[in-house]
Amino acid sequence: MTILKKHFIRAAFFAFAFFSVSIAKAQTDQVEGLWYNDVKSGKILITKSSDGKFYGKVVWLKEPLKNGKPKVDELNADPKLRSRPRLGLQVLSGFVKDGDTRYTDGTIYDPLNGKTYSCNMTYKGQTLAIRGYIGISLFGRTTTWSRAE
Secondary structure (H helix, E strand, C coil), X not given: CCHHHHHHHHHHHHHHHHHHHHHHHHCCCCXXXXXXXXXXXXXXXEEECCCCCEEEEEEEECCCEECCEECECCCCCCHHHCCCECCCCXXXXXXXXXXXXXXXXXXXXXXXXXXXXXXXXXXXXXXXXXXXXXXXXXXXXEEEEEECC
């Protein structure tokens, strides 16, 4: 094989690799990634699932231990779930992208009280407005999460 062919093949390989990475990054949605909760006591990783919906799970806790043991979901209404670890716990479920910045029809689970609420999210650059509610959005509370790196 000539030197020119080797250089051409090498250049084609690098171009392919570069464009593959660029395309993969371009397909990542704006809310995907790591987010601090409102009090920065935890980091939530938001990902898009194969069903096209968005989910979030706890991947870091500022204080992961209680009495020397990993924190668990002790306030869950279902006694069978009270021993599951808080680290790795799915707290956001089933969000559908609705326009450029809104994500609707999801739920948020609050491990601090063991309750699940209907939820909408609004992307605002480096912040994410999370509105949990019961019934209609008017009767709810909004917290602001910030992008974590």
